[in-house]
Amino acid sequence: MTARSADARPLGARSEVVHAASAIRIADLRVSYPSPLLDGTRVHALRGVDLEVARGEFVALMGPVGAGKSTLCLALNGAIPHIVDCDSSGTVSIMGQETGTAPFAQLALDVGLVFENAEAQLFNATVADEIAFGLEGMGIPPDEIERRIDAALEEVSLPGFRDRSPRALSGGEQKRLALASVLAMRPNILVLDEPTAGLDARGRYEVLSAIERLQEAHGHEMTVVMATQDAEAVARFADRIVVLRDGQISLSGTPEEVFTQVEALERWGLGVPQLARLAYHLGLPPAYTPECAAQRWAGLIEPLPNPVTPSELPVDPPQATIVEIRELRYEYPASDQRALHGVTLDITQGEWLGIVGTNGSGKTTLLKHLNGLLHPTSGTVRVDGMDTRDQQVGQLARIVSYLPQNPDHSIFCATVREEIAYGPRQLGLRGQALDQRVAESLDLLGLSSLAEHPPAVLGYGQRRQVALASILAADAPMLVLDEPSVGLDRGTVTRLMDVVSTRHRQGTTVVMVTHDLQLVARYAQRVIVLSEGRVCAEGRPHELLGDVSLVRESGLEPLPVTLLGYALGWPRPLPVQVAAWEAK
Amino acid sequence: MSEWVYAPGDGLFHRLDPRSKFFFAAAITIYLAIESQPLALLIALASLHVIALLSRTTRVRLLPLWQALLPLLVLLLVFGGVRWQPDKAWLALGPLAVTRASLWRVLGMAARIAGISLAFSLVLWTTEPGDAVAGLTRLGVPFAVGFPAIMILQYVATFRRQFQQILEAQQSRGLTFSRWNPYQVARAYIPVLVPLLITALRSVDTLALALESRGFGSSVPRTSRRVVRLRAIDWAFMAACVAAIPALVLV
16 A cells, blocks of 8 residues: 655645555455345345455545445444444454454444434534543543543634534534544544545644644544545545445545546546546556646646637527515514524526635525525515515415435425426325426436335435435426535436426526535536625636636635636636637 | 433532432422422422523523423413403403412422422433443342433433434425414424334344343443442532422422
């Protein structure tokens, strides 16, 4: 096993990693679960995994949704075979002890596991109690517990948070607290399941930098295994990438080795760092961080002419306005803080509007005004000419279909077919017209073969597809998407967005809230940036996302290609050029 | 639900050891359960309100608590207070009537329910959950029993938020509650309650794994960073509770 090259690690000081001994050895691990369909069959999550991880190594587990990453994480801390209801065979050895024979309590001391759903693993009333919980279970004296609480909070940059309620923290803070509560137990191995999913750029940076600082603080003795879809983070932080597919390891190597396999990774539905994709398509030397690419590609790549400026674009025929927002102010009833401060915005029929901003900037609050879930404290919101104050949410559902971030908030029917039929039936559709609408949606999302399955037991990616199919079946003239890419592999995201794109080409208006600027660059026609409840910027994606300082001031992280352009001294590097380069 | 969650403060109740507050809640509950005089029950309820009004933290939670209890109390008043005795009616409602006796009886029952709720709420509002667990443990309640009992109250707020999110998601799909037929209203809630149950089950899975992964139920004797100590003020408070109950009985 080799250390990755230092030039791709801008935040870290480690130049060479010496792996003296194995922290993890896995031999022929096979895990299967009873099928959730209760038909007596089994779902094979892992099918013969062999893996060795050296002490101090940072290994990223990548793979499509359902590849077996979370199962592997559970096997590493001994939850499999000790707690989880499953069949398993093969051996997992952690710091020399086999998980099958070692007591689970002992394994928990060696392996700290941070789950994807941070909120569900925070069960105490205060931050300090949360961190103390594991330590008290280990029989640590109270004085030492207090010292470790302070140290852990310092390590994850949450000093002064001792008495706060874990439920009152932001998503990024909750993830860091979950990390701190595990770190305080001083595990030899840290296992992280999707630690950055759903976080904005700042939250991702905070979590990943905390992990890197920890490795440095522990003299690179702490082994980290991180399951993630975040290719850009993997490129910056991991020593090695292990790609899981259908419960087996398909690829393993340094980021340089793995991210040169662009074609295979994309075929498997995985994300690839933007610059690695560019290098592959243009035949440039491999590089996947802007700093590295700027060094290696200087003189090898020329900027394409900038796309025409908006003033040069042909003037579109004027379209009707479907949403008209004037001086919208909103205060949550139980809070003194104002969530929106005088937002004025028009959304044109048939456009694709991207809304970006940090966590807590007011994006979701704004979305909820579009379908009447919230009414303005002052100001007006008109949808299709109607003041939302005068309309019930159910009535506005004829015009606005809303896709929530969590598919489990809407799924309740016994079959996928019934689930998709629910929305249009509520809107009054019956008989053959309803059947036809449902069949079209099933077909559009490739769900026909699952039509009679219970949707609640499908995999996460499929549940997201069912949720999208059910709102498409309502055939509303406007789709509102809340973080459509969170928790999904790139292949599933592309499939979902292509379906939305098809609907958009047929005239549907799309409003999309997302942290994923690559998604905005690829699909949106216009983007607004929200900051502290105000629209702080508005424009075409290539103009706005090409402005590094504006993006950073808004609390967002510029796209790698934009940073590369700046590093190479180009006047205004534009994300849209990636597609043009790739086409070239 | 904020009605059941601790809020920081510096009133008398906040300064007491959790065990003396448990004693208070137990004593009030026993008294309210055995007292049969409606007037005494109402006086006890009023006394509890006086205690709650002494601190801002508890004062501001009285209204939400009454709002939460209101549906139950209304049902109690309707089904317990209305009788088919028009000849003895204090208040006639067509063929139905509210008699003085039934009114007093139902007011006493309402005072009993509200009083017990308020007594336990005072404990929960003023006791940090960690202290409550430490207090229970010191009373001999196993940690494996005491911790989940207190922890579940923290999750009520989480489930309430999830209920709201699911309700919003289903309303966005056209769910309406405009019907007045109780059967149809109940049916309309199915699309909300089923996802809530599924979401709760998924969360519970993660929670169970997280608890076990951090040593819950391990054989190592637990330590606690929470120090609970009965001081003079606690003994005095418990003595006052003991003295107050006979006084109420005499009333």
